[in-house]
Amino acid sequence: MTSHESGDQTNTSEDVSPRGEYTRDMRYITTRVTADGRDGYPVETDRYRLVAARACPWANRAVIVRRLLGLEPVLSLGLCGPVHDERSWTFDLDPGGVDPVLRIPRLQDAYFARFPDYSRGITVPAVVDVPSGQVVTNDFRQITLDFTTEWTRYHRDGAPDLYPEKLRDEIDEINELVFTDVNNGVYRCGFAGSQESYERAYDALFARLDWLETRLTDQRYLVGGTITEADIRLFTTLVRFDSVYHGHFKCNRNKLTEMPALWAYARDLFQTPGFGDTIDFPQIKEHYYRVHTGINPTQIVPKGPELTNWLEPHHRENLGERPFGDGTPPGPPPQDERVPPEGNVGSSS
Known part of the structure; x- marks a missing residue:
C-alpha cells in the first residue's frame, strides 16, 4: 500500500508499532476522477494510469475491478515491483527501471509533482494523470467504487454491477466489518508492538473469520447472489492468508485451508x-518477507505453502448463485498484463 506508516508502505523501520497497538494512517488523497469532473479530473479514455503492485492486497482490489469491468482499453496499468525501499515503490520490473508511460523510476515522483512537500506514505494503488504526471488519488477505498459508478460509459458489454444501489448499505456494512477485523486486522496482528495488542487483534480477526465462515456456509457470495465489491475486498486478504499472514503476521489459530466454507469460497473466486x-x-x-525487516530480519522467503490446491474443485456452484448475474466473465487479460509463468498456478486466464 504505502511506503511508510501503514502496512504495505515503504518505511521499513516502522514495521512494528512502538506504541503497542498498530494504527493505519488513513489520510489519503481524496480527489476523485468522476464522470462530471467536479474535482477537475473528468473520466476520459487514455488520460489516467492506474499504478499498482501485484504484491499489495489493497492495489490488488483495483486491478481486479478494472479487469471485471473491462477498463483495460481506456485505463492503462503500471506495475511496481514487489520490493521497495524506504522512499517509494519503484518501477523495477520495467526496462531501465522506468515506467514506460509516466517516464519515472519511482512512484513518489508523481506524488511530488502534485504535492512537493508530500510527507505521508507513497501508496499503491494510485491513479496518475498522465498529461501532468501528477497523482490524482490514492484513496484505495474510493478508487474501486468510482471505477464501478463513475466509469460506466467505458464498462465492457456484460460487465457486472459490483455495487448495486439496492445493496449498497449492506455492502458498506460488511466492508467496514471486514476491513476492521480482517483486511486491517491481519496487519494489527503482524505489526503489534505488545502482547496485549496482538492478542486483541488476533481474537477479533478469528472471531470475524468464524462469523464469515458461518455466513458463507449456505450462500455463495457475501451480499446478494452475485460477486460484489464486498467479495473483492475479502478475497485479496484470503488469498494471502496461508502464504503470508498465517506465519509472517502470526495469524496462526488455523490456516484458511482448515476453514471449509471460507476455503471453498476463496477457491471459487480464485478460479473465476x-x-x-x-x-x-x-x-x-x-x-x-523481504520488506518487513522488523518482523523478518533475515529476509528469508519461505518455500511453501503448496499452491496447486487453489485449483481443486470447490463445488460452490451447487449453491445455485451466478458470479456475474446477467453479465458475463471478462476475457483473458491483455498479453502484457498476464502474470509471469513462475507466478501463475494455472488459474483461469
Whole structure:
C-alpha cells in the first residue's frame, strides 16, 4: 500500500508499532476522477494510469475491478515491483527501471509533482494523470467504487454491477466489518508492538473469520447472489492468508485451508476470471518477507505453502448463485498484463 506508516508502505523501520497497538494512517488523497469532473479530473479514455503492485492486497482490489469491468482499453496499468525501499515503490520490473508511460523510476515522483512537500506514505494503488504526471488519488477505498459508478460509459458489454444501489448499505456494512477485523486486522496482528495488542487483534480477526465462515456456509457470495465489491475486498486478504499472514503476521489459530466454507469460497473466486489471474504468489511472498525487516530480519522467503490446491474443485456452484448475474466473465487479460509463468498456478486466464 504505502511506503511508510501503514502496512504495505515503504518505511521499513516502522514495521512494528512502538506504541503497542498498530494504527493505519488513513489520510489519503481524496480527489476523485468522476464522470462530471467536479474535482477537475473528468473520466476520459487514455488520460489516467492506474499504478499498482501485484504484491499489495489493497492495489490488488483495483486491478481486479478494472479487469471485471473491462477498463483495460481506456485505463492503462503500471506495475511496481514487489520490493521497495524506504522512499517509494519503484518501477523495477520495467526496462531501465522506468515506467514506460509516466517516464519515472519511482512512484513518489508523481506524488511530488502534485504535492512537493508530500510527507505521508507513497501508496499503491494510485491513479496518475498522465498529461501532468501528477497523482490524482490514492484513496484505495474510493478508487474501486468510482471505477464501478463513475466509469460506466467505458464498462465492457456484460460487465457486472459490483455495487448495486439496492445493496449498497449492506455492502458498506460488511466492508467496514471486514476491513476492521480482517483486511486491517491481519496487519494489527503482524505489526503489534505488545502482547496485549496482538492478542486483541488476533481474537477479533478469528472471531470475524468464524462469523464469515458461518455466513458463507449456505450462500455463495457475501451480499446478494452475485460477486460484489464486498467479495473483492475479502478475497485479496484470503488469498494471502496461508502464504503470508498465517506465519509472517502470526495469524496462526488455523490456516484458511482448515476453514471449509471460507476455503471453498476463496477457491471459487480464485478460479473465476478476473481474480486468480491477477495473483502472483512469488511476488506476494517476496514483498512481505523481504520488506518487513522488523518482523523478518533475515529476509528469508519461505518455500511453501503448496499452491496447486487453489485449483481443486470447490463445488460452490451447487449453491445455485451466478458470479456475474446477467453479465458475463471478462476475457483473458491483455498479453502484457498476464502474470509471469513462475507466478501463475494455472488459474483461469
